[in-house]
Amino acid sequence: MLVTYLEASRDLCETDSILFGATLAVCRIISAKVSTAGRATGHSSAIPAWRRRIEERIAKARALIGRLICFRSGNNRPRIVRTVRMAFAGTNVSLSQPDITQKLTERIDDLKQRIAAWGKADSAIYREVDTVQPESSLLE
Template sequence: MDLPVVVDSNDDEIVSHELEQMRIILDEAILETRSIPLENRPRLPRIPLSKRNRAVVRALNPMLVTYLEANRDLCETDSILFGAAVAVFRIIGANLPMAGRTTRQSSAIPAWRKRIEDIAKARALIGRLTSFRSGNYRPRIVRTVRMAFAGTNISLS
């Protein structure tokens, strides 16, 4: 939904028919986000600072006042502000992440722990290679060495 925004280089004003289209997009985005639970909302990346993007945000800010004055609930305020952010993304034509946040489950292994496990595996492999080089030709060691050198031109002899 890439809406072309015409910005006058002299005064950063947006044309009135574009303001009406922006209001329609804002209404739709706010209505959509009211029905999405907080945990299912996508994480929005930062938008690049440019003259055009600032003009869009400046044009949407006064429109938000009518929505924010009418509500008294903090969750509703959050939905309105999130909807405004989604509207900005739609107006400037930026890619929105997929709806439904990719939540990491509590059982997921953190990245730092995976790196430590990779280091431990590398150390075990180095130990087996050293053991093979020292003359240990047990089947498990030989199998590990063969897998380590698979796809290379290195022979085990």
């Protein structure tokens, strides 16, 4: 089964993870101790740290947008209300104001614009990283 999987795998990440799993299984069978300290998944991520941070920011902003929309549509559950209060922390916006719907819409639009800007920055940085020439080619 391992051989078939290795032949069918398309990239090194798939092969790396299955090999790591197989190695752990063999070590367990022969009762060998393997230290996995410091490794959450067993292999390093192929996604650069800067990209992961941008993706996390976008995911958090999308979650906040979802909760703001829930509150705007009438969901007054404690977790939603707490999130909305945090979203307006530092401003003098009260949830009992008559124009709270307008404030929510403005905040949602602001978050959507930020997500778009982060996405553009992400793709621009990614293109720049891909097109950078190695220093050794500049010396020729």
